[in-house]
Amino acid sequence: MTEMNHYKADLRELEFALFEQFELGKLLKTNAFKHIGEEDARLILKEGYTFATSVVGPTMVSADRTGCVIDKGLAKAPPELREVWKKYYADGWNMLTQPESNGGQGAPQLLGVAVTEMMSGANTGFHMYPGLAMGAAAVIRAFGTPAQTELYATRLEKGDWGGTMVLTEPQAGSDVGLSTTKAVSRGDGNYSITGSKIFISGGDHDLAANIVHLVLARIEGAPKGTRGLSLFIVPKMRVNPDGSLGPSNDVVCTKLEHKLGINASATAALSFGESGQCIGQLVGGEPSKGAEPGEGMRKMFLMMNGARIGVGVQGLGVASSAYFNALAYARTRLQGAHPTKGRGDKGAVPIIAHADVRRMLMEMKCLVEGCRALIYSAVRMLDDAHALRADRKAKEADELEEYMGLFIPLVKAFTTDTAVHVASLAMQVYGGHGYLKDHPVEQYLRDARIFPIYEGTNGIQALDLVGRKLGQGGGKLIGRFGQEWGAFAAAMKERKGWQAEAATLGKALAALNTVVGKYLEFFTTGKADVVLGSATRFLEVLAKVTIARHLADAAFKAEAQLAKVSADSQDAQFYAGKIASARYFLRNILPAAVTLAEIIATGDSTAVDAPDGGFSLAF
């Protein structure tokens, strides 16, 4: 059982998303990406699929069961991951979207995200290690000195070393400004680091010879709060100028957490400088480029924005495979009679024939495809910005990247809430068998449940949305969204067979608009709490409206193709499935978003106003 690959992806579906819906082909004709041909891209996708299903996938269950262990202050990852790590780097999967100038393939993020969806979906716990290492490399490349890039980033990119982001402390979780980890200048440009950090993903392991920690710490005398935090490179083993390893840098793994899921990923508590021997250097050095103390959060955010999209992709990967596993099970599990067609010649019908099972499958399908479109469309904006820059249109590129920021909280929060929901629905399709460790869905549910929590809880994402993104630039991001989605809905109203769905989308946009107006009113009349208290629900509405358009867009493209293919072809069924996803979502899920928006607009403050004791006096 544990040797088996459970990961399931449908290449036809990914090709549709990339080439038919988000027009990767066109992107590959721009100056920024013309070095990659469309056939190359299709081949890379297929090879990614092969790697995910044959190399990564088979380790998912066994690595979960083995877990990570700690021995004399050193953590060990599940042994089967060593080979996967080596092959992953040897095949250059981590360098797919890196610029050619850094030795990467310079592929679009859009292609990269499809590959990442598969790698991460095949074994979330494994993929966190290289994912975080590449995030650390990106921060060093962006803000580090040339020497730091040469010494650290290149080794992170080769897989010689692992990397982490080190923020959380026991008293400083979402409130990272409460961090007390200290940095004291040694007078030679280096700092002595002392402090305890927790919840460090990949914080210690034996997949690589060294680990490069990017640590938020407060330089002696720096102000309180987040603005007093600086970002340091703190290697696990000291590094000589030639890159060879020196002695231990006094970074000790004091504990590995015991968790509900992602057991293949070491979640470490780290103690820095317990013996006074932990040395770190400012990212960017001192006093060169961008190195002034207090900029730690800004630098970390580069990593965090990528990481937030990455967590959304984790959710997508797990949700998609959960759906396909449930689908495969529903096709083979025989139970009961169809209400009109009876039991068939096998004495019972496959449970996909039951309307309630079909409902669950269709709900999973449209949600997975909707989240995929949400993510891919956001990532496509990054590629478009890159293409604009290559054509010297920096201003348009900046604007597009800023607009994309509106979608980051949706990608992170909605996709991950959906992943938990889809994994749970998949279990329901399996029935009692899904509750057993014999099938992958229970692990999907356990693994997925961290996604709404880490990298900024989904509540924090919602606050980022209503507290920052909505008001940004005088509301220009949500304004642009309203224009784009409004134009789509207007055109949709003219489309035969979609008038009812178009009307719902129009209603949803109007309701959303009302909420945005109300939010402004609440904020300016001392009712910030009412906004903050409905932020999570607002995020849900905005995400569903966003997805509604993408699913409808996919359906329209499918309709156009459907006219060209033979009615009894496989493609005809595939495109019918795309149309069904859109119809199901717009008819069965979107209307509730309208209601939710109407509820938000009422500004109910029941939860905020209730006395603390009203929640219970017993605790």
Next chain:
Amino acid sequence: MTEMNHYKADLRELEFALFEQFELGKLLKTNAFKHIGEEDARLILKEGYTFATSVVGPTMVSADRTGCVIDKGLAKAPPELREVWKKYYADGWNMLTQPESNGGQGAPQLLGVAVTEMMSGANTGFHMYPGLAMGAAAVIRAFGTPAQTELYATRLEKGDWGGTMVLTEPQAGSDVGLSTTKAVSRGDGNYSITGSKIFISGGDHDLAANIVHLVLARIEGAPKGTRGLSLFIVPKMRVNPDGSLGPSNDVVCTKLEHKLGINASATAALSFGESGQCIGQLVGGEPSKGAEPGEGMRKMFLMMNGARIGVGVQGLGVASSAYFNALAYARTRLQGAHPTKGRGDKGAVPIIAHADVRRMLMEMKCLVEGCRALIYSAVRMLDDAHALRADRKAKEADELEEYMGLFIPLVKAFTTDTAVHVASLAMQVYGGHGYLKDHPVEQYLRDARIFPIYEGTNGIQALDLVGRKLGQGGGKLIGRFGQEWGAFAAAMKERKGWQAEAATLGKALAALNTVVGKYLEFFTTGKADVVLGSATRFLEVLAKVTIARHLADAAFKAEAQLAKVSADSQDAQFYAGKIASARYFLRNILPAAVTLAEIIATGDSTAVDAPDGGFSLAF
């Protein structure tokens, strides 16, 4: 950590539900229950609380970690449960609601369910053992011969032996009619049983000297399907007429399942009669009372109705404790600043001060209280029926019990879906700490996830609701519901300060009514699949409308009390909390149920109509 009690209950809340909302005091004055005084009942509740928190609760985590093991075909429960089992029976908790004529205390089910909520919430995995044993005893008392009652039921009631319900086979899950376990008459009134069963909760363990299995099997020559099934008493160890144990009855535990949760509960695969030595007897004997073959399902259903309510209570117990744990955490965990009040004197505020956390807590609170009211109101009907019978009003009693059947699928399905949701919300309140095994919420989530699956999946409950209960007696059950709830909503419209909420409830009832009419139309126009495909959503709507009334009713009772207590009293805060629950639910949750009903009424058949291949051609 593992020695600690995590179970949290608020006696004030339970006393409100029992005495203020569902008027246990009045019930105790009826002829059926007058042997129990109100003070007795309050004392029993308190003692139940003490037992649950001091005896049962401390075993929850450790029994989960230890789990059940199998050794030479015999299963062992976690050793710490032996003492709990003994004390539970020694204190007579299992006999609380049993009739005095059987040696029980004859307490109302309403009091019993409050105690069960605590016992089960304190350690779900443990409580399943006595729960199932008492279910088996009830079936034998109802349908067995006097000799069977004397031999088996009394020992089950003393805790000398355990008991099970044995239905599922690998190919026969929800479709129990596919069972192939065989019974062949031995000519002496006994049968030889052969077959393999799976998913038997408490199917083997060492808490008691013997286990009485109630096994569905097909007598040679009996028809196919469920109507050919008979119910047999099949002890693990053979039983001599004096109750002493004979040799093994050829019932072998071939496997214990490895599960996501409820690891304290042994989920066994059992092989009956592999050596041809397994003997069973028909419940009711042959040919005495109710013993004709083919009545197995009817007998099993007596146990199953109780079990379905029992699973709802499991959900309630876990959800309630998850809520209180999250609440306690939210009061002590310090993070961040309040938007207007700042950080306070501790440098950060308890997270209960954050609007988004309050929203989660209030959502949990009103859902938990709503599910409690849903269950307690149903159970109260059973007590009323009993009281009516004691007053020789059998017809009214029958009618009330039949009406109560409408709520069983709601109790089972809605409460358990809610339990998973509430456990997940509780984890979200904890943030990253909730994902760790250091806190109980990850176990609550794991344990709760079986509830929507076993005892008839929630999909099966929805089909029972729309396929049986709605049409029963020409629609009289839902008709009575409409009258009662309609009258409540009409009266509510006159109530000061509740007009808006009353209007929503009225709209919800109207929408529900429309759906019921549409369902009749769909059923009679060959669109049964559309009904079956929306059944789960219909159940959700009906449950939310049911709960809306109960929460409003509680709020009105709280308002009446609020007028009598001092404004700065604890009770004032408590009652304000009850009012907040109702307001939050009716303003923020009920409106979506109206929308859901409107969606159902459109009869969308997208999921049913989509071609099988449209779900994906890859699997």
